[in-house]
Amino acid sequence: MKSILSKINPKNFSSKICGKETFLFVLRNSAGMEVSITNFGGRIVELFAPDRFGNFADVVLGHNTIGEYADFKGGRFFGAAVGRYANRISGAEFSIGGKLFKLEQNNGANSLHGGSRGFDMLVWDVADFSDSELSLRLLSPDGDGGFPGNLFVDMTYKLREDNSIEIKYAATTDAPTHVNLTNHSFFNLRGEGDGDIRGHILTINADYFTPVNDKLIPTGELRFVEGTPFDFRSPKTVGERLCSADAQLQMGGGYDHNWVLNKSRPGGFEEAASLYEPTSGRIMRLYTTEPGLQFFSGNSFSGAECGKNGKAYIKHAALALETQHFPDTPNRPEFPSTLLLPGQTYSQRSAFKFDIVRQNV
Secondary structure, eight states, X not given: OOOSSOOSOGGGGOEEETTXXXXXXXXXXXXXXXXXXXXBTTEEEEEEEEOTTSOEEEOBOOOSSHHHHHTOSSOOOTTEEEOSBOSEEGGGEEEETTEEEEOOOOBTTBEETTSTTOGGGSBOEEEEEOSSEEEEEEEEOTTGGGOOSOEEEEEEEEEOTTSEEEEEEEXXXXXXXXXXXXXXXXXXXXXXXXXXXXXOEEEEOEEEEEOBOTTSOBOSOOEEOTTSTTXXXXXXXXXXXXXXXXXXXXXXXXXXXXXXXXOSSTTOOEEEEEEEOTTTOEEEEEEESSSEEEEEOOTTOOSOOBOTTSOBOOTTSOEEEEEESOTTGGGXXXXXXXXXXXXXXXXXXXXXXXXXXXSOO
């Protein structure tokens, strides 16, 4: 199906990285939505969604060329598949069966998002491609980033007719290991590079969050959100919460925390959050089988980096909502387990569903 919205020349993504070919794939549905994905890092590059007037805008941050992702100078994780372990592992180590495994320290003394060559920096094999679906495959060898076991990963993006982008993950291993995968798209529902997300209205279906220390490592406590800046159980404007929360938040006065999602049953595919932008009328609902949601409010953007439209990414230019297990779970046996054993299959399903609100709410 021919692309009608993508602003990127596919030739800019036709390359070779570590001897493997990279491409840009475009998915479309009959409603006119369009998603561009590259097999370098399995990342979403563009995502066009309609506003209340029927106008489409690209609502994710990113770059126009494969080189800007491979040789990043600023943000690294735009739209990427993250693994082997999304989020932080304290001390960059964990034990399985009494054996200690040392990981790469790439976030102070901690390990973050699988290390410097996590899944976002690898070229995924293309298993299948159609107008509405892209299936990617990856072998993460034993010892990759310090993680044990050969890990075989399948990931599928599907653009559905209901304007949802569904992501399915499956993984198997030949040795006990820890696995925690997610997508790291940054969203601005006004449009990529169009101001900040302070006016977005966020709801998170969670009664508890996991407090962290000054290195953003969970303390192990599950704290009730009532009376805290982490209470998004009813819709809250992000900017208002940022202003009220600065004294209680780390890393430049913004959110980078995990919420414990309310679940009617473990592993149920249920709504985790919604994000509404009043000017455009766009609303995005997030569904997942995962127990946790990391909300990162774009604290690290400084205006020094420009995106696809040449606009600077200012502080809070976009936010990420990462469906996942909790940070540092390999060292926190009280958290829902991320341990994967031979003979088991890791599976995760998440979806971003786009709609419009005709009148401001």
